[in-house]
Amino acid sequence: MLQQIAHRISLVLTPGAMSFRVGGENFAVLLIATEPVGTELAEKICETVRAEPYSLMIDKLLNTSEAQVTASIGVATVYAEHGEVDQLYEAAGTALYAAKARGCNRVVHLSQLEQEALKSNVALDVQRFEDIAKVLVKRAAESITQHGRLMFEKIRAQADVDGLVGLYNRGYLDRRLPVEYSIAEKESVPITVAMLDIDYFGKVNKTYGWPTGDAVLAQVAERVRSNARADDWIARYGGEEFCIVLLGTILEQARNVLERIHTAIAALPFKATDGRSIAVTASIGAAERLTSDKDVKALMERVSARLLDAKNGGRNRVCL
Incomplete structure (x- = not known):
């Protein structure tokens, strides 16, 4: 699936833009462009990722299934005289956590967060902390749910098996x-x-x-x-x-x-x-x-x- 996602991203990249995988299910796109152009590209990527379901091979017999996938994208713009690549990446990460905390399947630009912080009189660092906390809590809940599901399936499988002979009951x-x-x-x-x-x-x-x-x-x-x-x-x-x-x-x-x-x-x-x-x-x-x-x-x-x-x-x- 990651290969299919990477291919879809490559189809909408503008000339000069570079995309790369930064680990796990995370991708990054770097381009020299203004804030509106970068945000527009991010919206196109978000749309192309969710446009069609993905085909997945589910067993060794080559049977396939389909999965619907969405993406959360954080965008940041840093001018050369004001910052370095590390700062740009950190700023984009702040926007990404905000996108995830707000329900996923969306694009959030750092400037949007800065404007909201000014209006609400909440420091951007505080908002970033809250967004990260929301995402981590959600991931923990998903992990617990998945663990519970696996435990339930294990218990159910045991309930279907005769304890003496090891065959179905x-x-x-x-x-x-x-x-x-x-x-x-x-x-x-x-x-x-x-x-x-x-x-x-x-x-x-x-x-x-x-x-x-x-x-x-x-x-x-x-x-x-x-x-x-x-x-x-x-x-x-x-x-x-x-x-x-x-x-x-x-x-x-x-x-x-x-x-x-x-x-x-x-x-x-x-x-x-x-x-x-x-x-x-x-x-x-x-x-x-x-x-x-x-x-x-x-x-x-x-x-x-x-x-x-x-x-x-x-x-x-x-x-x-």
């Missing part, structure tokens, strides 16, 4: 799945949902204890996650059941993914807390969204029926 599933279903329905794209149930999990708890049962749940979750695809997402449905959502995937394509997950669970034994090996298998049922489905509940009923078929068929299998 049932609450997240119940919120997101209807949304994904609606998108698939609207855009006529496939979506397949699978339910996975750990076979005879009650016996694991009874034989090896609850700590081992928890460890098995976490290990199964990890095998499911590591054998699913990047675009698939998984949630713990409850107890020993997991839900796998395969976006943009027809049932036959989902078969390969689900068979891989099924095989990964059964391939290697799990470890009990006392070191004993435990053979664990899983039953999986899956269904694809059909145009005849009235809503996501209809899809989930068919998914549940396929899982029941897998259990009634002897368990340790995938039923589509």
Whole structure:
């Protein structure tokens, strides 16, 4: 974005004017001109910066978004016999703080502040201090707001994750799945949902204890996650059941993914807390969204029926 802003500034510069970045999001323009000419150029820069939104790349897939940007500009004029460049820069900074303190998105010239100071009988240095204080308070408030937002997002993310297995929880599933279903329905794209149930999990708890049962749940979750695809997402449905959502995937394509997950669970034994090996298998049922489905509940009923078929068929299998 800074490059785009710099380019826009360069388009309106008058001959002989020089622009440069002075740090962060701050730019400076230096020109030999009278006060009216300098102020007019500043107004043009302010207008061109806010004229059109800026295109931003928001992820690695080159998806873009637009952002509206405004500028605050402080202008000062110093005559050669009365000052040096450092004084000019400091004077422009005073005007810049005034522009920000007055609501941003504007141009303020130092002479305007001097006239106001005379009328109000308030020293310019005092006004500068007040303007700086206003800007700093605003920045602090924005920082606190941003920090609070990040904390809220972190807490919300934690609330969406099952603490034991590290996958999404049932609450997240119940919120997101209807949304994904609606998108698939609207855009006529496939979506397949699978339910996975750990076979005879009650016996694991009874034989090896609850700590081992928890460890098995976490290990199964990890095998499911590591054998699913990047675009698939998984949630713990409850107890020993997991839900796998395969976006943009027809049932036959989902078969390969689900068979891989099924095989990964059964391939290697799990470890009990006392070191004993435990053979664990899983039953999986899956269904694809059909145009005849009235809503996501209809899809989930068919998914549940396929899982029941897998259990009634002897368990340790995938039923589509």
